[in-house]
Amino acid sequence: MSTTISKKTEENLTSDQISDPTGQNIVYSTKQLNLWYGDNHALKNIDLDIIEKEVTAIIGPSGCGKSTYIKTLNRMIELVPGVKTSGEIRYKGRNILDQSYTVEELRTKVGMVFQKPNPFPKSIYDNIVYGPKIHGIRDKKILDEIVEKSLRGAAIWDEVKDRMNQNAYGLSGGQQQRICIARALAIEPDVILMDEPTSALDPISTLKVEELVQELKKDFSIIIVTHNMQQAARISDKTAFFLNGEVIEFAETDKIFSNPSDKRTEDYITGRFG
Amino acid sequence: MSTTISKKTEENLTSDQISDPTGQNIVYSTKQLNLWYGDNHALKNIDLDIIEKEVTAIIGPSGCGKSTYIKTLNRMIELVPGVKTSGEIRYKGRNILDQSYTVEELRTKVGMVFQKPNPFPKSIYDNIVYGPKIHGIRDKKILDEIVEKSLRGAAIWDEVKDRMNQNAYGLSGGQQQRICIARALAIEPDVILMDEPTSALDPISTLKVEELVQELKKDFSIIIVTHNMQQAARISDKTAFFLNGEVIEFAETDKIFSNPSDKRTEDYITGRFG
Amino acid sequence: QNGASGDGNQLQGEVKIDGSSTVYPIMEAVVEEYGMTQPEVKVSVGSSGTGGGFKTFIAGETHISSASRPIKDEEKAKLEEKGIEFTEFKLANDGLSVVVNKENDWVDYLTVEELAKVWKEDGTVKKWSDIREGWPEEEIKFYSPGTDSGTFDYFNEIILEEEPIVKNATLSEDDNTLVSGVTGDKYALGYFGYAYFAENKEKLKVVPIDGGNGPVEPTNETVESNEYAPLSRPLFIYVINQAVKEKPEVYDLVKFTLENGAELSEEVGYVKLKDEDYEEGLDTLEGLK
């Protein structure tokens, strides 16, 4: 796994990346981010650098602001009325919270997978080509290619290749979730945000998605919110522990789980609350 | 109040009571009770004798049939369409499952308290007198007395005595639940059925209700369904452990919790499933 | 009989007719028959009453206006003011019929004076016993065509002599309403065009009228001979000259109307004119073309 990372890092040095002190490319750099739902101060002075082609897990008890944070990364949070933010989130150097940054552009680069599988009530094929089509790709051949590639990428090609025109609602929950992942892959984003993508799935489907995440990180930067600490430990490179809207600790996953530096992290991980 | 009890017991010796081998009075004697929701066999060959003036707890994992059983005891189960029963439940000797037994009469003798507090959207006073009134008691003085007695009995008199005419919805969840208990007491039943009466309450309210149950058993036979094993251990005399619609074990609470005779009971109590 | 208008060539266009509800049954019949010879000509027929018809006629909204009374001077003046030239054609005769309920077994006839007395508003409640002694002491329910109708105008002139009609009369431009009203009401008294009585003979009882020469019942003969006086009257259609000239379909329809007027007015229950009256009308029409 580590070899992949180093290779990628080298390649990417030529692009418009910013590196952290250790020389890794930073996709998202969050600085002094604050967020309010009306009067409810949901995120407090968040500082967080997300490294490219890594899996970053966000953990924390319910209501600590995990979903809020991840939704801020592609500005889906704007759908909630009355949300205010301060601070900045630099995506490849540019502050996405700046209103001059068009959200549509941002979201073509940052895909998202949700807690409950939410395919469109359309055929499997139409689900996948939805993104490319809205971005103006009409060529049937290219679309077909995209569909195959995305479904393969989401490790569900074999299961659905013979029923492309069936409604996605006929699939099981786990399959639906992988369709949703494939749908996100179809526009080839740089980053994929996942908000508890397995919490509505059975253990076997969960396993499949976890394996998929491992596979995907070769090509994508992944930020995943999870309630399941074992999952975070299994699949992530870095882990951020949120509590009451603050980042309590952010470090290598190994370190967080074996040797957390904050007492509250330790309490949470050992199940003393949450 | 204890004087009242002993007096009552004496009184009742003359009535149509049946005793178990140890000489205790049996309120409910369930024999070979089977119940189906359509095709779903929810209760299987239940045999259970409930002793008067005791607290009988019913525990078991979700879906094991606890609520179903307790609802059968006052035939509230009939509200569910497509329910079929076989076997018998003798309440003081008469089979209540016999259709000639009027449910309304049964329910004047068997009160019930529900999981979620469900006071009527009326004043506190009207909530309490609802039962007596429908049973034909109109005398204002008697009604006033009943209200005071029931509210005292439910240990909530002091909290509400000055706001009898306020809507019961203005009260906290725990207070509402005690109002519901008082409402059940107002028709002076023999038995009180409680289906997870504290699961919607905060710890302090829970404690109050538990104390109340201890108090009430001096005058009433109480059957309580609970998810909370500590609660069963704390307040009950006998405990029945249900699993998949069957009674696995029914014995003194002390015995169930210290020395269960069935492996499955032990597994459940020690938290190995459920 | 339809051959005359057909000429073999199919006409197109639109003809609008409105006016007398008395004449309506004739026009309805005419238009229906006409539709079979000239299906492409779109003819609409309204029945707003004679006065209402003239209003739209004056406004230039219709080509033909039917009337159960001759055009009034003020209506003429308005047409002249607007520069609209028109021609009057007689179409049939009508015996304005006074009717009562089938179950009314006391009325044998009414004199013109009695009619006038009972229909005029005088501030009292009218009872049958007010007309003649021995008749029931029950309130009379009056049914009359609306004030915009030619029938009302005629009745107003001949019977009421321009004095107010009883206030609680049910007034309706729709003669069917009147028929239904009288049919359903034992103490009813109403009047309307002969055709509406003829169509509902079994349900209504017509009252013979004594105009001074003994009671006379309206029948084809008594109306044609004018024996049924004073309530016999002619029915008309009025046509805009320019429309006849410029719209062949209007000309054709009027021609058809006059050619078939005798037969169709008899069919719907009116009394036809003399043949020479129709001939005369057709001559006039040719003159307009």
Added chain:
Amino acid sequence: MHLIDKSSVIKKMKPRLLVNTLYKTLFFAATMFGLLVLAVLLYRILSQGAGYLSFDFLQNLPSRRPEQAGVKTALIGTIWLMLVVAPISLLFGVGTAIYLEEYAKKNKFTNFILVNISNLAGVPSIVFGLLGLTVFVRALALGTSVLAAGLTMSLLVLPVIIVASQEAIRTVPKQLREASYAMGATKWQTIVRVVMPAAIPGILTGGILALSRAIGETAPLVVLGLPLFLAFLPRTVFDTFTVLPMQIYNWTSRPQEEFHALAAAGIIVLLVLLIFMNSIAVLIRNKFSKRY
């Protein structure tokens, strides 16, 4: 210590149960009464009108002779009316619903529109007739044309369509919208490609119900002044016309029994049309109901 005399409670039980049974019977009878009336009404109309019902009845123009009279002009007129009302009312109704559900902010103005719509839904249809008479027939000089009547009817059924469409749009889960936005879709793209397809069954159902209302209405058309006798078919939306309820009204108001039978036959045609439309609505609802 006992405040409640159990024996009196038991004694009172019987009458209480009796009252319960009595009222249950009463309530049941009341419910059946509605059904009974419906049955009688349908039976009456069927038995009255069946005699006149024939293929010719559908094909014939109106006539003064009952045996020859038909509903062709009225039936075709009704179809013309639908052709005008459907697109106009759907366009404005669905547009309004999208605006209210997707764009409108929760403010006084939006609230005003909402209150306005529910009030409009309660305005008697005859008042819409007065509006149509003044605005479409007279001011815009459309006369008693298909267009004038169609516009009037569209306004009349607008609230029905708006409310049904709002309902349909509201049931489209938020997650579908989020999924679309997360792909970089714009709001309008999301509405067109995700919300509308999912909401369309509900909208269509509402639309059909609104249309059935429109073709059953008589009062506004009477006020507009649609002609009584019409022996031709409209060719454009600017032609005058008549519709089934008007024709039925015309026949109803004639005193002769034969015309009443004709009216009944006309009613059968109208009801068959309505049943047909409503079955389509039910079909749509069943076919597409609850897929998420």
Added chain:
Amino acid sequence: MALKKDEQKISIQSMIDENKQRKSGHMFIEKLMPILLLLTAIVSVLTTLGIVFTLIFETFMFFDRVSIVEFLTAKSWYPFSQEGSYGIMPLISGTLRVSLIAVIVAVPIGLASAIYLSEYASDKTRRLIKPILEVLAGIPTIVYGFFALTFVTPILREIVPGLEIFNALSPGIVIGIMITPMIASLSEDAMSAVPNSMREGALALGATKFEVTMKVILPAALSGIVASIVLAISRAIGETMIVAVAGGSTPNLDWSVTGSIQTMTAYIVQVSTGDAGYGTTIYYSIYAVGMTLFLFTLVMNMLAQYISRRFREEY
């Protein structure tokens, strides 16, 4: 696979980038649509304004010729007689009589049906009967008018002595039947919305279903029920064809229901089917009557909304 992906990755995102040129068009639509949609939403507001202004304007024309005092206070309505008498009260009286009869018929039957469906009927029965009842509300009113005139009236005349062919009773009853499903359906909704726990609470005390309904469900659902009744009354007041066909056309100011009457709506129909000679006093009078009718129903509708909003139960 990873390699291939990298090649393509550039292509798709760059294709998207290329297409971005067209984005300005998208952005234009994005800005335009809400405005267009707002305009469609304005149509309903314009409709209301249109109604109000039409009525007000033409009503003013009417009050130019007939004094508003006469309109409101005179006790007779004889627009067709020569001197004309324009007192709205007889028309209002006719309207109220018919509506009252309708309510007397519809409220007990509608409520009883609602209670049966919500409290006694099984789920299956309810799902069968409710839509059938709602069919009654969907039948065109001209059909009801015909039914009233040719069926109900003749039957009533056998029973009620002195009943005239046109009367208030028959259309009143038939309107009652028409609005029954409205009351039944809306009240049933309100009663079904009362949580089951409330029923269980009462039943567990030994109450019979009837007692539960009367003492718990009805009080809890009261606002919804009252609102449904008010709405139904508004419907009855505005109902036109049934009274036009079966009610007659005799405006009078008394409380008789056996004789011919005229309602506000039937008057408008009478003038419209006869001659609405443009510009005459009679022509303007239908607007004045329409205005009165509009105000009546508006007040009822507002009242219904107010009731259901203000007294919404919190269980």
